[in-house]
Amino acid sequence: MAKRHFFQPLLPGFHSHLTIPVAFFSKHIQGRNDQKTTTELRSDAASEKTWEVKTEDGRRLTDGWKEFALAHDLRVGDILIFRQEKDMTFHVTLFGPSCCEIQYDSCLDDKNSIGKINSKKNNPKREAECSSSSDPSCFLANVMPSTLRYDSLNLPRSFVRANGLETRCGDIVLINGKGRSWTLSLKQRQCGRSYITRGWRSFFSANGLKAGDSFTFKLIKRGGTLVLLHKSPSHRESKENEGSEADDEIESLSTESDSDEESNQDEKKRISIWNASSSPSLNRFVTLTLKPYNVIKRVLFLPKPFTDLHGITVGTKMSLVDKQGVKWCTKLRSESKRIRMAGGWKDFFKANCVKTGESIKLKLIWEEDTSCVLSSKPR
Numbered sequence: 001m002a003k004r005h006f007f008q009p010l011l012p013g014f015h016s017h018l019t020i021p022v023a024f025f026s027k028h029i030q031g032r033n034d035q036k037t038t039t040e041l042r043s044d045a046a047s048e049k050t051w052e053v054k055t056e057d058g059r060r061l062t063d064g065w066k067e068f069a070l071a072h073d074l075r076v077g078d079i080l081i082f083r084q085e086k087d088m089t090f091h092v093t094l095f096g097p098s099c100c101e102i103q104y105d106s107c108l109d110d111k112n113s114i115g116k117i118n119s120k121k122n123n124p125k126r127e128a129e130c131s132s133s134s135d136p137s138c139f140l141a142n143v144m145p146s147t148l149r150y151d152s153l154n155l156p157r158s159f160v161r162a163n164g165l166e167t168r169c170g171d172i173v174l175i176n177g178k179g180r181s182w183t184l185s186l187k188q189r190q191c192g193r194s195y196i197t198r199g200w201r202s203f204f205s206a207n208g209l210k211a212g213d214s215f216t217f218k219l220i221k222r223g224g225t226l227v228l229l230h231k232s233p234s235h236r237e238s239k240e241n242e243g244s245e246a247d248d249e250i251e252s253l254s255t256e257s258d259s260d261e262e263s264n265q266d267e268k269k270r271i272s273i274w275n276a277s278s279s280p281s282l283n284r285f286v287t288l289t290l291k292p293y294n295v296i297k298r299v300l301f302l303p304k305p306f307t308d309l310h311g312i313t314v315g316t317k318m319s320l321v322d323k324q325g326v327k328w329c330t331k332l333r334s335e336s337k338r339i340r341m342a343g344g345w346k347d348f349f350k351a352n353c354v355k356t357g358e359s360i361k362l363k364l365i366w367e368e369d370t371s372c373v374l375s376s377k378p379r
Contacts, residue, residue, distance in 0.1 A: 004028050004084040010076055015066050020059040020082075029058060029087060040089040041068055044157075055088065068092075078102070098140070101158050136162035137219045145211050148204060152197035160194045163219055165226070172196055172226040173308045174203050174217075179275040181305040182206075186226060203230075220276055220283065224311045229276050274303030283309060286374070289359040290349055300341045307339045310364060312372070314339065320348040320362075321375040352376065 006024040020029070039061055041051040051071075053064035074080075077097035082090040094102040139159040147153050160166055165186075172186040174196075184199040207230065209215070221227035277283050286306050294300050302312065312318070312332070318341070320328045328351075330344030354360050362374040 005081055007079060007081045010074060010078045010080065012076055014074070014076065015069050016062075018061045018065055018080075020061070022059070025059050028084060038064075038088070040086075041092055042085075042090070043072065043092045043094065072102075100140075101156065135218075138216055140214060140216055143204065143209055143211050143213045143215075148201055148211065150197075151199075151201045152195045153200050155194045155196065157193070159219075163222060165194055166192075168194070168226065170225070172228065173221075173305075174199075174228050174230055175220075175276045175305045175309070176203075176207055176230045177275065179303060179305045180206070181308050183308070220280065221309055225308065227276070227309050274306045276305055276309060284364045285361060286364065287359050287361045290354050290356050292356055295356060298346070299335070300345045301335075302339045302341070304338050310372075312339055317371040319371075319373050320344060321373050322348065322352050323376050326351070327373075 004024070006021050008018060008021075037055055039053045039055045041053060042049070051064055051068045053061045053068065056062055072094055074094070079095040079097075079099065081093040081095070083093070085091055096102050136159065139156045141153060155165070167188070169186055169188060172184050174182045174184060182199050182203045184196045184203070186194065186196055188194055216231040217228045218231060219226065220229045274286055283306075286303060288300065288302075290300075306312075314332050314334045316332055318330055318332055320330060328344040328348040330341045330348075333340050333342045349360070352360065360376055362376055365373045365375055367373060
């Protein structure tokens, strides 16, 4: 038999009581629980715990309801869906005002947490509500102090399910709006929650985030190493981003030429910055700029976010192809955790009349599993 449901939006004053709708009560409860004075509530946030709530007049949940609400950090505007398991036993699914399922910053059925769920000091706090209802590849995250304390961020269950990540573990790459990348670990908790760790604090600090901030992540690569694109909130965008195009497709192709001073710090800045796009087709393009540093040092690096996104490694066979279809083979080497071209690229730039300070836009084309082409030839 199909489970029966009703839903209730939370209005001001909801902490004092909650009332079961008349239509649901008269159809599915009335006459079956004359002696029943309590209602049992369960939730995914604490699957092994049951709240016993006093029931008045068969419909009105009173004593014990406030504890349930506080334990789950419920707020005005939230929406609760009650699934009837037995006459007066309900499983409650919790949604935020965005109509996305609420997630919490820890698994409440861990042994160390179960006994604390009714303590106001230890109430679970919302960490991420879920992926956008219109775009399951996105989710909204809220920075809670606990995410920094434990160097981890839980992924919303709905986001994980929608993108088939329930059993995924391994490396995951975070890319910010400027194209800088961080490699973290994706892991699974015993309670089934997916979370990212080993580098979350570094990402948080480097991007000027603070506790209480909210931001959006978008999954832009599912195959191989997962890649999440971080979208900064508009009110915290840095000055470096001012004047950039709002459209991700335009923004994704921008590169920056940095100072040619001789300090080691500026030496790192000579690497072109590549910004990932939410459009997979546009992520196949990269713009390489020939700088004095490349000529003097005889090295040409590929942007790390670009190589991370496409899984380009030292084992990848790469060629450069110009507009006439002429091919130059190059070997890839690893240096300071980045991929650089060794041989071939200088002849390619010379034959295509690319001078110091000039740029060339190339398109990545995979020919085989481990063989690819960076082509300037229009298609």
